[in-house]
Structure formats: structure tokens, C-alpha cells
Amino acid sequence: MKDTDIKRLLYAHLLCIFSVILSTFIPSLFLENFSILETHLIWLCICSVFVTVVNLVLYSVVKPNTPSKRSSLTHKVARFLKCCIYFLVSCFSFHVIFVLYGAPLIELVLETFLFAVILSTFTTMPCLCLLGPNIKAWLRVFSRNGVTSIWENSLQITTISSFVGSWLGALPIPLDWERPWQVWPISCTLGATFGYVAGLAISPLWIYWNRKQLTYKNN
């Protein structure tokens, strides 16, 4: 592992953070009355799209993993479709899990689903970009001693911190402060966003700090 890799990782992550920040400011130039809390759903969609686009561009430019040998058009299309299906499946399963965790079943379906979408954007989307539609690789990355590169390591960190962020976001909901952001699912989406951004910021630093201990199979 070289320092240049870590540097590339850092720049990539900074770009991702930048995209999240942009998604909060750019729309207010075009849309009237835009604010994160008031028009939360719109922001969710925009943020999700921004992060997706930036991720796609980044991973196609940086190409951290070796491209597969077969690169025919049909294969690519099949792969893309598979990715879309995986993403949808992840959205729906997140939605189910939220409901199991206590989200309302019938009311606020759209809000809950958009939360599932944004959480999928923060977690499933990078997995798809980096590892492709390959469940086994995903399971490998998220187990002890399973990572094989700094990219996978940072993926692990950002994903876990997004989950932890949205979990923490659920905690203030019962408090009687009566703030507008305490409404389901705003605090959770904000928590997920903060968790994602924190994960993006922390993972290069953490890898840099522990670069002596980290030895990957490939490097």
C-alpha cells in the first residue's frame, strides 16, 4: 500500500463530501422555498442523485478494482440491470427493516421509502460500484479479516458509520423538544447523512494512521 493510494482515497472522499454539501445548496438557487427541513423529500431525492452520480463517476475514473475480463456490451448491460435490481431490493429490504423497527406501516410510506433510498445510496451504492453485484464479495468485505484493499476498508467504515448514524438519529425522536427535525424520518436521514460524511472523513485518516498494521493480500 502506498501513500498515493491513500491520497487518492482522500480526494475521492472529499469529492463525495462535497457532493453532499452541494446538494444542500445548489437546489436553493433553482427552487423557491427550498430548505432541508421544509422540503425534506425533495432534498432527499436530490442528495441521493448527487451522491449516486459522484460515486459512479469516481469509481469509473479511479477504477480501484481490476475490471472483469469479459467486457462485451451485453455483459455490461446485464451487469447494470443486475445492479439496478440489487439497489431496488436493498431499498425494499431497508424499508421492511425500518417498519420492523417501529416505523409506521401505512402512514408516511413515501417518507420511509425515501429514507430507505438514501440509506441504500450511502451503503449499497458504493458496494455496487466497488464490488459489483456480487453478494459473496460483499459478505467477505463485511466480515473479520475480509478486506483486501484500502478501498474495501474505507467502504466498510463508511457503510458502518452510515448505519450507526441513522441508528443514532432515531434516538432523539421521543424527546419533547418539539423541534421540526425530530419528526420521522428527518432525524434518521440527517443522522445517516452525518454518519456517511463522518465515515468518509474518518476512513482515510484511520487508514493512514493504521497503515503499518494494515496488510492486504493484494498489496
Place this chain on the structure above:
Amino acid sequence: MQKVSVLLCLSWVCFLFYAGIALFASGFLLTRLELTNHSSCQDPPGPGPLPRGARGEPGACWMASRFSRLVLVLIDALRFDFAQPQGAHKPGEHPASLPFLGKLGSVHRILQLKPRHGRLYRAQVDPPTTTMQRLKALTTGSLPTFIDAGSNFASHAIVEDNLLKQLARAGRRVVFMGDDTWKDLFPGAFSQAFFFPSFNVRDLHTVDDGILEHLYPTMDSGEWDVLIAHFLGVDHCGHKHGPHHPEMAKKLTQMDQVIQALVKRLENDTLLVVAGDHGMTMNGDHGGDSELEVSAALFLYSPIPLFSSTLPEEPEVVPQVSLVPTLALLLGLPIPFGNIGEVMTELFSGNEDSPVYSSALAQAAAVHLNAQQVSRFLLTYSAATQDLRVEELQRLHSLFSKASADYRRLLQDPQGEEAELRAVAADLQQFLRGARALCIESWARFSVARMAAGATLLTAACALCLLASQWAASPAFPFRPLLLLSVAWGLAGAIVCAGLLATTGLQLDLVVLGAVAAVGSLLPFLWRAWAGWGARRPLAALLPIPGPTLLLLLARWAAFFSDSFVVAEARAAPFLLGSLILLLVAQLHWEGQLLPPKLPTIPRGGPATPAGPPRHQGVHALGLGLGLLFCTRLAGLFHRCPEETPACRSSPWLSPLASMVGGRAKNLWYGACVGALVALLAAVRLWLRRYGNLKSPEPPVLFVRWGMPLMALGTAAYWALASGADEAPPRLRALVAGASVVLPRAVAGLAVSGLMLLLWRPVTVLVKAGSAASGTRTVLAPFAGPPTSQADLDYVVPQIYQHMREVFRDQRERTSAQGPLTVAACQLGSVYSAAVVTALTLLAFPLLLLHVERISLVFLLLFLQSFLLLHLLAAGIPSTTSGPFTVPWQAVSAWALLATQTFYSTGHQPVFPAIHWHAAFVGFPEGHGSSTWLPALLVGANTFASHLLFAVGCPLLLLWPFLCESQGPRKRRQTAGSEAEARLRPEEEEEEEPRMEMRLRDAPHRFSAALLGLGLKYLFVLGVQILACVLAASILRRHLMVWKVFAPKFIFEAVGFIVSSVGLLLGIALVMRVDGAVSSWFRRLVLAQKR
């Protein structure tokens, strides 16, 4: 370590907790007995003549009324200094920094211009300074505490005699507007009422504006005798902004305008009272006993001159309850029976023209009536309970008799001296003050010392649990000497304390005695821990709980400190449980135990994970987790809303079927409930059959096969009767009534007899093995005689077991029985857990009867959830050769969380109005007569059913991993053909039979230690919960919600802890009983072999 000493040790730890809880409760929960006696006009409070003109005059009662109408303006949290003029601030403080000063200008103008019409007092308030308690005090004249014993917990309605009751009896029209707390306190007491919601403390204006809308029209209409307006704005402003905020000035100015407008509208027969119910601290809170909280403003005004004396320099200090007897006598009402206030004599002096003697006479008459009433109350109260000091009572009584006799003598004497009358009045006032002081002493003081000591004791007990649960696992744990030493020290401490108390002549207080004994017995342990600490013990020993679990537990404990979270715990507990479950699944995956290790795992620096042969339960564990989540969510549908969240709607399924309209839906629901019952029964029987526990002809097995369906039948029949009782034809009424008495009792009786049978013959082993073994070789070579010592038995038992296994294998080979015949077939492998599961089912039936019908679905879910959780936990325990002898922390935490979640999903809430009182009438439709313990037991069993069930089932956490062992090898055999599996497995493992729970018997010492460790861990998790409650209640004793949220929560947690600990002891005792029975069974087998 012997089995009995495990139980003794656990009971000792429980005793420590109980002592701590009792000590804290004695300092925190003030108690008082509520009397339901009433004063009445016809019944004067004592012998002797009533004051002149009282009889015969219209509108007069004990005394002639002075005012016929009253306007009471209650400004919530009107602290005394809020009514002070601008110049009254302390020197050194800039007046501009005190926005609340000098805003009540109209009060000062009256005091300046018409000093004989009005007066300002500093009212001394008794803690707890919360609005509801203060309102009780302001109407009953008593000292309400948090637990007014004898009151109806189901509602807040005041049962004691009070001013409003007396007003209603006298036929006065009472109009109320303001805080809706009054609606709960005085249901139906008002001729007209305008209630406004008081809950939202951030809303400063709704209540006040609502009052102002109605106040003046009502007043002008004249359709009232007593007008009460309770403003909340000042209090809410205090909670929201604090008293030092400009908003407070605005609010007080508004109140000033109200007073001004009222004064203008008053007529000559009307008295105006402006009062604060309590003060507020520097931060605007109240509830405690600090100086700022207990001083409230009290202002009296009358359009006609009221006072004869001149204005005092500094406002006089009067107890707030003095208002009650004063108002009662001024309005011509009897003084409420339980009043302990002292009449304000100045108001009875008449106007300045009246002669001095008659003024003194009127004052003495008022004080005498008041004293008679208080004396009557003290006599009645002390006859009912013993919590007042006897010597002081006697002293007061003699004081009163003497003064009363003097008074009567003076009345007989026509040439009475004014000075003598005043002296008698002073004596009577002294009596009144003494009586008040006596009552305050026993009713109205937080004992901070006791609270702190109780919290410390609980902390020490928790620390003990934490340390001992780790030490218990080590073989060198000096168990018995420690226990003996502790008990000896505890006894010594108790004796010394009792001796000290006896010699000093103080009353023997059981709570203190218990606490001293607890501290005494803790000392040797703490000393030992301190001495043994040194360098040997790593700091990690302090925090053995793994990080993520600890984080979840911390979140749970921290939640006790927030009233919002306590209120929302019904949803927070399942959330935390779900998090823990997913965490467990994720951890399993992270450790590589969820999936077969087909993927290359690269060992990195550090020790390689002892993955061993991972259990092939990949999707299995994930399914268990999701199933658990699903069940938890389903159970959450049975949700009862706390009253604090008005937007929330309680589940309609918590009402009994009898209240449903529409026959079809009712029948469907009935079917579902019976279905749940049958499913529960079938599941338990299926489980028992799977482990071969239904084959032997032993009585408990017969009971499971025939008695349990009978119980289910009885329950179903009872439900049918209860839900359709109204539809029964008239000639069957008697039969239905009889059956609804008999059926629940029969089910309970069956359950008890089943438990007795289980305790009598817990080992339900099929003795076929013995007969088969009789012809084969003997294995007991080393022993010539029957085993005499425990050591012999410890050694022999595994041997016999080994032998039996061989016998079985022979049998299998001979008969080539269909399917694999495992140890389970001879039922020894599951002998412990079968007993526990049977006991749980037997317990569940009577508990289920106490709930409404549809809760049976929750009970089914409860069993399902615990089953899934146990499997999930068992999947997470690495299978090592020694066996899983320690129960991991996450298992215990999940179990405790599950118990909490079930408490809520069975329709409970930790507040008194939410208690299911109907449970007391199950099997006793006519009530219980005078007995109180039986209904209390029934209601308690209903409320703490989940605590009891989960505590009794706690040993399953230890047993289940052993039980699940049988699945591994069996699966292995089934999949033996698959080459991928076979390669991974050594050949000899094929041979190994699962020994399941018999592995516990291989190491009896470790078994005992494991039980002890499990018990200590469970007690720790529950103990820290109660500790968090205790700390929250004591730190937040000034909080707005302390009596509404924290104190009830503490009581429920405390009782829940006691129920859980008793259940835990029972569960462990049951396991030990089974163990003893298995030992004697083996012994019999040995003797049979010898023959």
C-alpha cells in the same frame, strides 16, 4: 460449591438490593393515610357551644358566614417575590435584572391606599411543590404526599373531605376556568367549567387567554357563588424561559391587569383571593423543598374593610394550608375533616368599630372550632395508623384539653377579660402549630440522607454482582467462607444497630436495620475485593461487558433520566431489542460463523480467530433474527398509550371481547384467541416430544399430556362465558355466573397441582434403559459399594452415563431403529430445560387468565420470541469442548429487554391509572369482601406477569446451548453425503454422540458456578435499571414530572425487580431440584446394577 449455597448467595445479593430499595423508598416516597370522613354542619367538631348566631342564621354553619361569594384567582407558581414591589430587591442586585419585580402594581396600590381592605402574605408551602399536590392541599387543608395510601390509584379524584365538596353540599354554585388538572381532581364538582389543557409547558397563552375569554362575562352574569380561575402562564413561562426572562414581566403584567379588572367588578359581599400554588427555583422548576419553591404569594382583598390592625412592615408568613379553614369559616362552611391548617385570626376580628372584647371573642371562637376539628382529626388518624409519634400526640392532647376547658370556662363567665381570651387563643394556636409540625415531620420531608444511602447501597450491590459474576467462574472463588463471613458480619451489624437503637430509646426501624445488616455483610466482600485488586486484576475486569452491548445497555440506562424516554419506553425497548438482535446477527457474520467458510479468510496480524467448525446455520441465524424482529413488531401492535401523549391512540385489541359489538368480529376474535391458546399448547408439546419428554408414564408427563389441554379448555370456556355473558338466556344466568367463578379457579388449581407434580417427580426419564442394561456388563469397576460421597457420585455419574450410551447404541444396532436414535431419546439430554419449559407453560395459563382474551396472542408471541432468541443466542456461542458454561452478557441483556418489551405489549404502562384492576375480579366476580392481599396478588400477577415468566425462564439461557448441541451432529449426519462438508470434519466427530445437558452433570462444580454467574448477571442488569431509576428520581426530584413519571416508574421498577428476583430464585431452585432428582435417579440405577 453446593447447590444450596448458590441459592443462599443469590438470596443474599437480592437482600442487599431489597435493603437499598427500601432505604431509598423510605426517604423518597412520603406516605400518608387518606381518611374518607366528612365534616358536616349538623355535626360540630366537638362538644361545647357554637359561636353566637351560628345556629338559626341563614347560610351559617359552624360559624356565621362573613362573605357569601368568593373569587379565587390561582396563579400557578406565583412566587412570593413576584408580588413584591420594585424596591424590594436585594441590595447589590440591579433591579433591571429582575424582570419579575414590581409588576403586580395593583396589589401595591391597594396596600398603600386601602390598607384595611387587603393584605399580602408570604405563604409557606409544604413539599412536594407540584401543582396536583398543592391543589389537594389548597382544598383539603392537608399535606398531600405522593402516595396517599387508601386513595384510588385508578383516578386522581380526591376522596378526602375538601372545600369543593363542602361547597357542593351547601348548594353553592362553583364556576371553574383554567388548568384541566381540576377536572381529574374534582369530577363533577362544578356547576360550570372551562377546562384548558395544561400539559404543554411550552404554551404560555392558551390557558390564560381561554380564562380571560370567559372570566368577565361569567363574573358579570352573576350565576356563581364561587369563581375559581387557575392561570398557568406564569408557571409555563418559568419552565420555558425561567423567571429572569422579559417574557415573565409580560406575563405578570397581564396578571396585574386581571387583578385590577377583578377588583373593579367586586361587590361588597365578595372576597378576592389571589394565590400562588407554589414558587419556582432560579431555573423556573419546582417540586422540591428549596426556599424559593416553598414561598408563594397570597393576597386577600375585600371591598369592605376586613382588617382592624394596621399593615405590618414585612408581610406575615402563614402556612399555605391556613387558607382552607379561613375560607371555610368565612364562607360559612364546616372546616374539611382532614384539615391541619390554622385559621388566620386577623380576618375574624370584625371591623374597627366593633368592641375589642367581641373581636377577641370572635377570634377565639374561630380558633377553638379549628382546634376542635384538628383534634378530632388527629384522634381519628392515630386510631387508624401508627405513623404519628405517640408521646407528642399525648402532649398535644393534654394541651388541647386544657385550653378547651379554659375557653369554655371563659364563655360561661359573662365578665370575661379580653386578655384571658387572647391567652386561650394563643394556647389553641400553639396546639394547632404543634399538630402541624407533627404531621409535617411524618409526612412531608424528603430524607436526602436516606435517599443517598439507598442509592449507595444499590451501587455497591451492583458492583458486587459485576465482580462476583466473573469471580464465580474461576475455581478458586472462595465462595463459602465469603458467604459465611458476610452473613456473620451482617448479623453482627444488625444486632449492634438494634442494641444502639434500644439503648438510646429510639424507635426500631426495620428499614434502617436491614440497611445496616446489608452494609455489614457487604464490608467483608468489598474489603476482599479491595485487597485482591492489586496488580493481579486487570482493569478490563471492571467492564466485562462487550462494547456494543454495553453501549446499548448504557443507552437504556440513560433513558431512565429523561421523562420523554420513560414515557416512550414502550417503543424504545423494542427498538433496543431489535438493535441488539441485529447486532448479534451482524456479529455472528463478522466472526465468520454465519456462513460456511468457503471464501478465503486471510489471517491477519494478531491471533487467528478460533473459528473452529462453524455451525452451519447461516441463513438459519438470519431467519431467526428477522423472525424475532417480526414478532417484536407484532407484539408492539398491542400498545397502550401513556396519557401524556394525546396524539397516540391505544390499540383497540386491549379491550375485552365482551365490550365488542358485532357478533361476527367477536366470534372471529374469539376463534383467534383460542387458536393462539391451542398453538401455544401444541408448540410446547411438540417441543417436548421432539426431545422425547412425552414418553414416560410419570405423573408430570401425564399431566402435560392431559392436564394442559384441560387447562386450555377451561380457559377457552371461561373466555366464551366472559365475552358472551350478556347474551346468555336468563335461565342460564346462574349457571354462567357459577361457571365464571369456578372455571378460573379450576385452571389455577390445575396449574398449581401440575407445578406440585413437577416438583415431586421432576425426572421424567423413561426407565427402559435400565431394563435393557440389566443383562449387560457392569461398568462400575472402581467402586465396590454404593456411592457414599458427593465425589463418588460425581465420578460415577458420568460413567453410568457413558455406559447407558453404549447400551443405547447396541440397541440401535440390534434393532436398527428408524432414524437416528440420540441421547435425547432417553430424555436425559433435555431433562432440565423440559422441566423449566413445563413450569413456564403451567405458570403462563393462570397469568393469561388474568389478562383480557386477546393478550393470548401476545403470550404466544412471547413464547415464540424467547424460543427464537434462545436459538439465536445458542448459535452465537462457540462450541468448544468444555461446553458453554458462561452465559454471555448480550444474552442476559436481550432477555431483560424482552421482559420489558413484553411488559408493555401486554398492555401495561408504569403509571397507576394504567393498572388492570379488572384482574382482581377474575374468579371473584363478587369482589373480595374485606381481604386485600388476594386482589393485590391478582393485580400484581397481572402487572408483573412478564417479569415473572422471564425470570423463571432465565436458566434456559444457560441450558439452551447444550440443548442445541443435538442439532449440529444430527445435521452433520444428514449432510454427510455432501463432500464439501465431509472434508472439513474430522472422522472421529462422526462418532461422537451429543450429550446435551448431561455435560452439565459431568462438571457439577462448574454447573453450580454457571448458575450463580447467570443469576448474578441477570440481577446486575436489573439492578442497574433500578439504580438508574433511583438516581433519576433523586436527581430530578425538582422536575415537573417527578410525581407523574419518575416516581411511578421507580415504584414499578422496584416491584418488578422484586418479582424478577423471586422468579429467578424459583427458576434456579427448580433447576436444582431437577438436578437433585437426577442424582438420586442415577443412584437408584447404580443400586439396581449392583443387584
